[in-house]
Each structure stands twice: as structure tokens, then as C-alpha cells.
Amino acid sequence: MIENLVIVESPAKAKTIEKFLGDGYTVKSSFGHIRDLEKKDLGVDIEHNFQPQYEISADKKAIVKELKALAKEAKTVWLASDEDREGEAIAWHLFEVLKLKPENTKRIVFHEITKDAILYAIQHPRNIDKNLVDAQQARRVLDRLVGFEVSPVLWKKVKPSLSAGRVQSVAVKLIVEREREINAFKEQRFYRVCGTFNTQQQAQVKAEVTTRFTDKESTLAYLESCKTALFKVDSIDTKPTVRKPAPPFTTSTLQQEASRKLGFSVSQTMAVAQKLYEHGFITYMRTDSVNLSDLAIRSAKAVICQTLGEKYSKPRNFATKTKGAQEAHEAIRPTYMDKTAIEGDRNEQQLYELIYKRTLASQMADAQLERTHVVISLSNHATPFTATGEVIIFDGFLKVYMESRDDENDEESNDLLPALTPGDLLQRQIITASEQYTLHPPRYTEASLVKKMETLGIGRPSTYAPTITTIQNRGYIMKESREGSERTIESLELKNNDIQIKQHKKIFGAEKKKLFPSDMGMVVTDFLSAHFTDIMDYNFTAEAEEALDHIAEGTVEWQKMIGEFYHPFHETVETTLKHSERNSGQRILGTDPASGKTVSVRIGRFGPMAQIGEGEDVRYASLLKGQLMETITLEEALGLFKFPRNIGQYEDKEVTIGIGRFGPYIKHNNVFISLKKNEDDPGSITLETAIQRIEEKRENDRNKVIRTFDNGVQILNGRFGPYISYDKSNYKIPKTVKAEELTVEKCMELIEKENSKKKTGSHSKKASAKKEKNDPKKKS
């Protein structure tokens, strides 16, 4: 017999709370939602007022069984899921599934995991808020209807297995639209003029001309004026400014900062944060709130006063500005502010340090700065130089932490300007005019996409990372790094009385881990935008949220809201199925000069391809990585048909260059070798480089086998280090063992161990259910 059963969403939370509550309380976790709409079918009975058809999720059967048994013998069941729409629904589903009785069921909520907060919650139970539950049901049903009615339209009109949804389709659209902005961007060349000057006291001042010169002639003319000009300090403007610390982390801002400062992907950030959370180092990592508990604010204050002094302390609470924030949790912060560092691997330590500093800084005093703006005029030209300097009067929070920005530019400004007074004459040292190009809008990174989605109110802290993974797995977008191309840049340098023209090389257009749309992403976005304008509208979610609020307030019935959306929506689905053309994104590029036939591109069964001619006597070629149907030229397309191409002989065997399913390759003596992605161009690779690749491949193959035993066991070198191969299966080697020292007996032992582990694993229902769920059908 147990006295009290408390059910929360997260097991880590359960452990902590159990400690606070002590004897008489059994605290268990539901592991999130336990029930969902039917997995296979639509799961919504449209005929009967959109009645949802729920089933216990396959991976929750065991936990439901356990909770049922415990609930049966408990005197009181406390439903302590999160205080938001989803949490309320979880409580209600638990109530229904566990067949709880109203008289011994209590609903409690707390936003912070402290003893006081939990004891207070126990003192103030309430009932399940059915209106809030209904808002969740409406949200769930809406997403199901959109996803499961639009996706099949794509299967018929574009390609099987594609997906569409309220969140993912709009996320892809953001990437597609940005790519088109970039393609439409006309870059402009200009000259940026910078100079260094000396004061009478030989102190240096760096200054810049803020107006841009668009051509070389006017730039040269300006430099000519500089030759003979007198430079005079015209005006000095000094303004005090304050800088305020950023609020503590939410999921979104943590993902952004970890990406900028540590180079983490959003899913990596979440995985590391999960570890920190499980070890009790930080509070919950999926949150949209910037709120800190009183306890946290007090202990931050104590730490700041003790280590830095009282003048650095400024306790504050931040207001959440994010659209649709539900604020069921605190901001992400260290559990204990006096813990400046933790044990763990490098990533964990780095992320903890980031969270620690951000939290501490948020409770610190503003930084006091003084910004000085100096105008330096020329005696013979109207366009002045300006110099800016910034001096920190009081560093405040900057002592600890400084937020990074997406558009970090390397333009240096003077931190410190020498003492100047208006009328001072300055001595020109070097003046440089360097050629520059205006920059196209930046491509999204994973983290900046999350930021954009958050401002649009699309997606939730728990879904940002999975959504980005999904649209990559579906092939709508790719994360890629691209090497830019080298350009020769000119700079005009005025020194003494000479103007010298110098040339140097600079890389342009390099991209690091940026999001690019695929042809499929573009075709699907265009198709959906043409037929489902409302769902593809960036405001769709925000408007839906507004309607959900009315349901939560109890002023609108959830089925009414769904009905108003569904009927016109379903009409659109039907007419699109009936009337729209199959869409392959076909584009006519022109005519092939050799044959006079039409050259076009479209998405075929195996992806984007180019085609010469139609009907009989047609030739096909796959597009290369990095080529887009939208931007490929006729010449580039024709180039694809020059393969396979013989480039010579090596060891009396032909060397040919071809393009296959996995991109360009070298074929020699029936061996295939991939070209190096960024170095080798299939159109121009020389025999010499090809031979080098062949030799490299041979060398790698030689190194691949570390050892072969008589019974067929091999120790091989793989992408992730050494591993054991036996009977067509691979087995990992524990980090504690050196691969070279493995004996055949030890190998067999490891194989046995791994095999027995697998057997027990696949017996559990949990494991097999998972397998169906994730599988990005990519990779081979």
C-alpha cells in the first residue's frame, strides 16, 4: 500500500522531488505523453464532430501498466505534469487511462523544483482544466489533419513519402525564400577608405570615411585631395551609453549561443544539456521562459557580492517577449550558483560554463560606456573622416559574459581614442582605399533558423532540433559547408606622396555549416504555396494560437474552431488532387547545339536530372551536388553529358571519369574511387591527379586491415576508429583495449558479449517500437 503517488513528466525531476517529499510519497514519471492519436490512420473521426481516436503509444505500454498498478493502491494520486497546454493534456490522459477517481486525484503545478515550491503546490491542488486540455486536443487534431491530408497530395503530385506540416513546411519555405533572395541579389562593388593619423603628440587615430565610393575614379580623386589636404578635428561628440546584460537562456537562445560560441549543432546542444540536467547541474533545458526563481536570484546575488563586490550586483527579473510562450519552467540556469565548474567531458564543461556565465551576468550591473564620435574634416574636400571610440567606464556584467551576434563583422573600431580637441591638426600617415563587395543576405544556420522560427511562433522548445533534423532527412534542405572562390582585390594606398595600387587575393562566398534548399525543397515549397496559401502563411500558427487561447479561456468550443478550419481546407485538398498537374519542377534550359534537341531539367525517380530530347532517343544525366535546377545554366547541363570520359591509361588500364549515384568517380581496373568533393572537378581533372587518387585509395585499403585471424575474424580501421568484423557483422572495441593487442580469444569474447546484448535488447517491446519510429531512410 502506498500513501501518495505523484506523477511528473521527467524521470530526473521525479528523483529530485522524491527527495524533497520524503516518506509517504512515491514519485514516478510518465515520460511525457502516454497516449496519442492512432499512429496508422487519421485518428480523427471527422463524421462525429472530430472525435479523436487515441491509443497508448507503443513505447509507453510498460510505464502505463506500472502506473496503473501503483495508482490502484495509492490513497491519493497527484498529477504534477507541467503547467502548460501539453502538461494539462498529459494529466487528463493519465486520469482517463489510469481510470482515476475524481475524489482521490489532485492536480498540482510548480514552475521551479525547490522544496518550498513543491510543498506549496501540495497545499494548493486544483482540478484538471478541461478547457486547456481542449485547446491541446484542438492543436493536436489540427496538426494531424494538416499533416495527414496534405502529405498524400504530395505523394500523388510530386513524389511518394514526402511530408508536409504546419511547422516543417514553413521552415523549409524560410530556407527556400532566403536562397532566392540570394540568387536575386546584385552585388555592388565599392571602395572603403580608412586612414591613420597622428596627433601633435604622436598619438595614433584610426578613422574611416563613412560614405562609400562606387568607382575607382572618384576614389582616386579623393586620395589625390588627401595628398594636399589639411586634416583638422572638426567636432567631438561624447555620449555615455549603458549596455544591459542579456536575459538568462531559453532553449532557443542557448542553441544560438552554443552554435556561435562553441560551434555546436542544435541537436548536439540539446544532447549535452540533457546530460547536464540528468546530473542535476542545470534546470530543465526545454523552456521558453527567461524567469529565474527567487532562490536563484538570491544565490546569484550572494556569489556576485562575494567574488566581485556589491557594486557588480543588480538582481533583476526579465519579462518574456516571445510569441506564444507558455512558461511552464524556469530559464535554463545552473542548479547551484556557487558551482562554478562541473565534472564531465569537454563539451559538458563548456556548455555549463556558458550557462553559468550567462545566468550570473543576467544578475549583474549594467556596463557604463562612453562612446566618442570624432569628425575629421579635409581642407579641400567635403567628405570627412570619422573616428569612433568606446571606453568602458564600468565593466559591470561584461566582466563575465558578452553575447555574440550572428552578423559579427571584423571591422575594427578604436577602443580608445587619444585626447583630442576641436581644431587640432592631424598628420596623415597611411590612407587606404580597399575594394569591397556588398554582401547578400546570410544563409540560415541551424541556430539562426531556430531564432527565426521562434519569432514567428512556429515550433516549441522540444521540437526545434527534431524539426531541423526532419527536414534534412526528408531531403528538403541540406547543411553544407562550401569553399568560396578566390578573387583579386585591389587597394589604393596613399603613403607620403605616392599612391600605390596593390593587389591581393581574398576568398569570397565561403559558407560554413549553412542551410541550403534542395530542388525537392523548392518544388514542394512552390507547390504548397500555390495551393495551400493559408497554411504556408507565416502568420498561420500565430492565428491558430489565438484561436487556441479562446478555447483555453472557455469562450469557444474546440470542435467549432477545427470545423471552421477543416471544411474549406478539405475542399482545397480535394480540388488540388483533382485539378493540379503533376509537378516535377521541369524547366526548359534551351537547345543542344549539337543535336538541336531541347535540354530540360526536372526531378526524376532518382532525384534531379537533366535531359536532352524527348520520347525516343533521349539522354539523361543526374545533376551534381551543389547544382540547383533553378540556377543551372544550359552550358553546365550540357557538361553533364560528357561522362563517362576517358582521360588516359595507367598501368595499361583505362582511367575513366564518370558520374554515378554517389557523385563523380574515377574508374580504373574495375575499381571505383570517389573524387574529392571540393578539390576535384570532374570536367577538368587531370590524369596525374586521378593516379594520385588511385594510389591514395590503395594506401587506405592497405591500412584498413589491422589484423586477420584464421577463423575469419578481422580487425579493421573504420571511420570511427578500429572495429572487429566477423561473419558480415561489425563489433565495437571498448576504449580501454588497444586494437593491435587484441587476441583472437578476446575478439570472440567481445563478439559474444555484443551478440547476447543484442538478443535481450530486441526482446523488449520498447526497442522494437523505437526502430519503426526513427529512421531517416537515408544513409547506406
Next chain:
DNA sequence: CAGTGAGCGAGCTTCCGCTTGACTT
């Protein structure tokens, strides 16, 4: 692994948000 792109039809795919492991060639 590496040349593919017909057409038919069966049977499958798909959403968003809550939660963790399991699993890595």
C-alpha cells in the same frame, strides 16, 4: 555501391509535442 529515368498495381509513406534511451561503420 557506381550505366538507372516504361508502366502497372499492391502496399507503404505522413503531422506536432511531451519524454528518454538505444544505437552507432
